[in-house]
Each structure stands twice: as structure tokens, then as C-alpha cells.
Amino acid sequence: MENKVRVLLYEDNRDLREGIAFLLQATPGIELAGAFPHVNNLKSELHAHMPDVILLDINMPGMSGLEALPIIKSLYPKTQVIMQTVFDDDERVFQAIRSGASGYLLKNTPPAEIVQAVFDVYRGGSPMTSSVARKVLQFFQQPPKTHPAGHLLSSREQDILKGLMKGYSYKLIADELHISIDTVRTHIRNVYDKLQVNSKTEAILKAMKEGWISNSGQ
Amino acid sequence: MENKVRVLLYEDNRDLREGIAFLLQATPGIELAGAFPHVNNLKSELHAHMPDVILLDINMPGMSGLEALPIIKSLYPKTQVIMQTVFDDDERVFQAIRSGASGYLLKNTPPAEIVQAVFDVYRGGSPMTSSVARKVLQFFQQPPKTHPAGHLLSSREQDILKGLMKGYSYKLIADELHISIDTVRTHIRNVYDKLQVNSKTEAILKAMKEGWISNSGQ
DNA sequence: CCGGCAATCACATAAAGGTGTGAGGGGGGC
DNA sequence: GCCCCCCTCACACCTTTATGTGATTGCCGG
Known part of the structure; x- marks a missing residue:
């Protein structure tokens, strides 16, 4: 293919960050532009590296990934962002989606799949952990909600x-x-x-x- | 684990059907209850096998998978259905989701992932091809639709x-x-x-x- | 400086909506 | 048979909306 995929990694856990960073660096077709433990210098890093894909942890000291996401998407809408977190509660998932996340992986995702996910989003896909996907689908499937009024109205x-x-x-x-x-x-x-x-x-x-x-x- | 996952497979292409069937049969934890080229005997097969998971091709001679899906879900709401197709056009995808599909895989999915998907849906996940996932996410994100009135109203x-x-x-x-x-x-x-x-x-x-x-x- | 538009307020009238009260016929359950 | 609920209709009275016709102030741009 033409250019390498430029990737930025934000992850506060040092072992995880270095592990993923190593893997990304070692992958042909990926260029790891940077790996940081927080998003406090987000804007300058974005400007300096112009990443195609960002792996963004949600729970980080200082500004969270959920707060950083809208900033990223407003500055560089075409940048693809994959959220990573240990939690998959509805609130975070939907907030991330609304803010423009392109992928959503739980932390138990095998490293190899993370690399795959990077290529996926770059090619226009939206890799997500299947439990997250389920939440999203359920949103569409008619909330078989009990029509509280369905019964009382003739x-x-x-x-x-x-x-x-x-x-x-x-x-x-x-x-x-x-x-x-x-x-x-x-x-x-x-x-x-x-x-x-x-x-x-x-x-x-x-x-x-x-x-x-x-x-x-x- | 307790019981095996009972699976039904509907796929009109013989080679594909037999290939997937073989793989499913060979997988510990899965019991392939049946593999059929069409859904014309759907109801009796459902009743006879009471599957946990159904792999359902969309394009089949006779009744299509999209038509069969609502029937399945109305008869056995707890049965998890994974749609399979070569196409990922919006119309089909959303129709399938609205009808209660729990997963959506394109035909280029590697067999090993299909098996994984069966376990995924059984455990409450929603495996889907990342291109399908993208469509679903976009549905949430694009609401920033052009407000035709946004301009005229002070x-x-x-x-x-x-x-x-x-x-x-x-x-x-x-x-x-x-x-x-x-x-x-x-x-x-x-x-x-x-x-x-x-x-x-x-x-x-x-x-x-x-x-x-x-x-x-x- | 003037015209245009947004925002504010006023008065008036007609139409639509909300509520009180009452009432007759039909069907189902006990 | 009686009671209850649904569906139907009527009249009355008051409130809310819809619309017509003006008018004043302030800001913006030509």
C-alpha cells in the first residue's frame, strides 16, 4: 500500500502502553508516531504528528479520553479514534459513539486484534468488542418496552x-x-x-x- | 461448561454449508443440530431442534433470511441469530437489526471467526464485521443533519x-x-x-x- | 441617514381546545 | 338482572391558540 498508517497511542498504564507500542512499531504498514500516558498536550501532539488513527484510553489521569475525543474530532474530523477501556457501561459507550469514536475495544482484547483494529478503522471499518456491539444493536431493536399505556387505552x-x-x-x-x-x-x-x-x-x-x-x- | 451450544445453519451454497458444518461439528462445545440450504421448513426445524444459535444466510432460494428472521424471533425470541451475506448495504443491515439479529457477518469472514461468533452471541455479544459496525455507528453520529430551518429561525x-x-x-x-x-x-x-x-x-x-x-x- | 430585521408589546376577534355534566345503547362478567 | 366499561352524542362555559393590525426600540449595513 501507499503510506503507512500513522498512529498515536494514549494509555496511562505503562506496561500496556509499552507493550502495545512495541507491537505497533513492529508491524509493517504502521508508523507509531507517539505513545503518551495522558492527553494534556493533545493539541500540540495532534498538530505535530497528524495521525490517521488514535488509540485512546478512556481512564487517564487529568483529562479523560471521553473529554479528549470531541476535541480530536472537531480539530481533525478525519482522524479515526478507537476507544479503549476496561468498562463497557452504556453511558460511556454511547457518549463515545456520539462524540465520533470509530471503534470501541475492551481492554481484554488480544494485542493482535488491536493491531487488526487499527487497519480496520483506517480502511473505514468500526472494530468493536462484541459486547459493545450488542449494546448498540439493542438501541435499535425496538425497546420492547412495556407500553404502560398500551393496556389502559381502549x-x-x-x-x-x-x-x-x-x-x-x-x-x-x-x-x-x-x-x-x-x-x-x-x-x-x-x-x-x-x-x-x-x-x-x-x-x-x-x-x-x-x-x-x-x-x-x- | 454446561451444555453444548445447539446451532442451526442455513446456507444455500453447498460448499460453504458443508465447510462451515464440518467446522462446527468439529468444534468442542458446539452441537450442530442441522444444516439446510433453505428455510422452507423453518418452523418444524426450529421446533425439532430448539437451537441456541442460528447462522442465517440472507440470500437463499425461496424465503430469504430477512423474511425468516422475524419469524424466528417471534417464535423463539431467545434464539440468537447471526446473519450472513455477501452484501452489506444499509437497507439489509438495518432491516436485519430491527428484526432482532444479534450478529452480522460478511461472507469473507474467516471460518474460525464464524465459530468464534457463535460463542460470542451465545454469551451475549454481537459479533459483526467492522464495515457493518461502521454503518451502525454512523447512524448515531450523523444526526447533525442539515437543519433546513436552522437558518431561517432567529x-x-x-x-x-x-x-x-x-x-x-x-x-x-x-x-x-x-x-x-x-x-x-x-x-x-x-x-x-x-x-x-x-x-x-x-x-x-x-x-x-x-x-x-x-x-x-x- | 435610512431601510430592514429582530425583538418587544398591545388590542381585538375568531377558532380550537379543555372541562363539567348528563345520557342512551351494547356487551361482558358475576 | 345488574354493574361496569366502551362508544356514542349534546350543551355549556372557560381557556388557550391563531391571526389581523399596529407600534416602538435598537442594531446592522449600504
Whole structure:
């Protein structure tokens, strides 16, 4: 291939840092531009080395990797960042993803796979530990959340609520369902009681939060 | 370990099927319950073998893997399904994820990793090819979509709109922003003009669709 | 300096929404 | 049969929204 992959490594544990650094240095196609125990000089290091890929530990003394990530991505959006950590709690994972991480490896990842991950992100992939991937997937899979309201709302009431969620007026809903506007009022009244709200807007927002979101109508 | 992992394999390519089947059979801890070239007898096979993990090819003659997946998950929600395909287009990937796939491997995955993936999903992970993982991550990251309205709405108008999206009444918004209710009216009037709507509800729905969703208030 | 726009406020009117009260018919369970 | 819930409708009354028509102030740029 053309150029080597320029890599920066941030890892506070000395043994780990030196171990990974050694491995990266020894790998053809990778150029280890630097290995540091903290991100306190992040900006100047970024500017000096212009890395393609950054291996970034989350837990470091001083500024954490999660704080450093958005800085990196705002300065050099094309730099690919692989997060490394011993923890895979939802909060960190999603914060990292939102901030633009391209990979997420737990610390128990074998060194050989770390090297593989570097090439992976460089080629446009997103290597991640399978437990992290599971968290991400679960986010998509319809939160089989228990519709707390699903049970209490009668089917007619659900019809009316769907009408509201499409932005319809009472009159429109009445026409669509072929009932009188007063009936619509009555249903809405009951829906409000059951949902514990007292306005159209609140009902819609609540319905959406609870997962009624079928907001594709029209 | 306790029991073996019971695996079903669906793959129409004979060589591939027999190759993977051989490997799975030879792996301690795995019990290959069956290997089939199509899913036409899916239900009876599921019932007969009660697999823990299913390796499911997407492109098969007759019913496709994407069609089979929701059936599997509705019948046996706890069964872990790993999708396999040569394609990684967004459409299929997300359809599979929404339908409950637990893993997604491209066909160029080395056999050894396929075996690893079986154990991975069984232990609650979600092995996926890094290119697939990238697609999934991008889904989270790109929301910085172009706010078509972001430009036309003045900052004060955005304040008011955010208030609406929190379900506030004019009066509440007025109080919160320390302005008169008539001023709120005026702003809302202008927002409606710019968004081409004519009710609170429409404005909120439109704002959400366009990505203003910061609906975390309160 | 002037025109344009953002932001503020006012007054007025009509339409839509929220709430109280009541009521009749149908179906299911006990 | 009686009770309860769902669905239907009606009328009344008040609040909130939507819209029309102005007006004042302040900032920015030509």
C-alpha cells in the first residue's frame, strides 16, 4: 500500500502502553508516531504528528479520553479514534459513539486484534468488542418496552391519539373516524385522564416518549 | 461448561454449508443440530431442534433470511441469530437489526471467526464485521443533519419553539423567557410563517422531523 | 441617514381546545 | 338482572391558540 498508517497511542498504564507500542512499531504498514500516558498536550501532539488513527484510553489521569475525543474530532474530523477501556457501561459507550469514536475495544482484547483494529478503522471499518456491539444493536431493536399505556387505552382511544399525533384537529379526527366532534372530545378527555396530562401537546409528547411513535402517517 | 451450544445453519451454497458444518461439528462445545440450504421448513426445524444459535444466510432460494428472521424471533425470541451475506448495504443491515439479529457477518469472514461468533452471541455479544459496525455507528453520529430551518429561525424564535416542544403554554414560555405573552404570540406567528404550519402541534411535529429533537427538557 | 430585521408589546376577534355534566345503547362478567 | 366499561352524542362555559393590525426600540449595513 501507499503510506503507512500513522498512529498515536494514549494509555496511562505503562506496561500496556509499552507493550502495545512495541507491537505497533513492529508491524509493517504502521508508523507509531507517539505513545503518551495522558492527553494534556493533545493539541500540540495532534498538530505535530497528524495521525490517521488514535488509540485512546478512556481512564487517564487529568483529562479523560471521553473529554479528549470531541476535541480530536472537531480539530481533525478525519482522524479515526478507537476507544479503549476496561468498562463497557452504556453511558460511556454511547457518549463515545456520539462524540465520533470509530471503534470501541475492551481492554481484554488480544494485542493482535488491536493491531487488526487499527487497519480496520483506517480502511473505514468500526472494530468493536462484541459486547459493545450488542449494546448498540439493542438501541435499535425496538425497546420492547412495556407500553404502560398500551393496556389502559381502549382501541378507540388509541385511534384518537394517533389522530392527534398526526397533527389533526378534533374536527379532522371526527371526520376521519366518522363520529361527532363531541365524541372525539369525550375520548380525548379520557385519554388525558389515563395519560395524566391535560393538553394535546403533552399527550403527544408523552405518547412519543412511551414509544407510540408510528409518526409516519401522511 | 454446561451444555453444548445447539446451532442451526442455513446456507444455500453447498460448499460453504458443508465447510462451515464440518467446522462446527468439529468444534468442542458446539452441537450442530442441522444444516439446510433453505428455510422452507423453518418452523418444524426450529421446533425439532430448539437451537441456541442460528447462522442465517440472507440470500437463499425461496424465503430469504430477512423474511425468516422475524419469524424466528417471534417464535423463539431467545434464539440468537447471526446473519450472513455477501452484501452489506444499509437497507439489509438495518432491516436485519430491527428484526432482532444479534450478529452480522460478511461472507469473507474467516471460518474460525464464524465459530468464534457463535460463542460470542451465545454469551451475549454481537459479533459483526467492522464495515457493518461502521454503518451502525454512523447512524448515531450523523444526526447533525442539515437543519433546513436552522437558518431561517432567529435565536429568539428557536427559544420559543423549544418551549413549545417541551409542552409549555404561551404563558409558561412568556414567564420562562421574561417577556410578555403577546411577544410570545408574535414570535410564534413568525415561526409558523417560516415553518409553513398553522398550529402548535404541526410546528412541533415538523420541528421533530427536521431534527430539532432535543426533547430532553425537564 | 435610512431601510430592514429582530425583538418587544398591545388590542381585538375568531377558532380550537379543555372541562363539567348528563345520557342512551351494547356487551361482558358475576 | 345488574354493574361496569366502551362508544356514542349534546350543551355549556372557560381557556388557550391563531391571526389581523399596529407600534416602538435598537442594531446592522449600504
